[in-house]
Ligand code: G
Ligand code: G
């Protein structure tokens with residue numbers, strides 16, 4: 001496949017860049033974090049979405065190299081920001097199953113000098129379904145480093161409330177399919193409310209994804225959701241623009 005071939009050279013050529021999307025506290029309106037989102041500038045096809053190339057990277061194993069680059073680059077960048085905000089990095093299930101993940105994270109934190117408590121790793125429920133003991137052990141190792149763990153896309157996969165019982169998460173990210181329905185579809189605020197309640201009972205925070213309207217923001221705020229992320233505030237933007245955004249909001 002041509003795209004796989006190109007992806008291999010992209011790793012070597014460092015044709016990737018990282019964009020950052022702010023995470024905003026629903027109470028104060030302050031930027032309290034961001035999510036690193038990978039972008040691939042293809043020589044002839046322009047920007048290719050991670051939704052298209054991450055699956056190829058996972059199938060070919062290239063995700064380990066790409067993921068390590070993303071983690072190291074985002075941590076180094078975030079360590080230079082003049083703001084005490086968290087950095088969230090997506091970890092693919094393939095990366096998560098590498099026994100050396102915690103070692104990698106420790107070495108990246110050491111090299112970038114980003115404080116561990118400013119790093120959040122976003123994982124999806126897909127990592128939890130295969131091997132409970134290995135997953136629990138990896139999560140425990142990561143948390144021992146002081147990094148935070150977020151459960152991404154909550155509600156879309158094989159969501160099981162028992163995961164929340166068994167695994168130590170710091171944050172639940174409520175998938176944008178629920179957020180998009182808020183204020184229109186009957187029952188969707190009830191689902192968000194239920195997730196917020198469970199999170200609070202388990203000392204986890206909640207981030208609503210895909211917030212696009214002020215009405216959604218208001219409802220999420222009244223439901224007690226901690227944080228929001230979405231185009232209402234800002235899409236993911238290049239590092240230099242994100243740095244300016246931080247400066248203009250501090
Ligand atoms: O950034 P959006 O712009 O299009 O991202 C699409 C999908 O790709 C999302 O599900 C997002 O979690 C995933 N994604 C974006 N960046 C990364 C990354 O660095 N690593 C992994 N594993 N997934 C990513
Ligand atoms: O799966 P994950 O949550 O990591 O992916 C984030 C994805 O959500 C990216 O593709 C990003 O571009 C997208 N996204 C971010 N904000 C919004 C939004 O407000 N609306 C929609 N529809 N997508 C968004």
Ligand code: MN
Nearest residue numbers: 035090122152
């Ligand atoms: Mn994510």
Ligand code: NA
Nearest residue numbers: 152153173209
């Ligand atoms: Na998500």
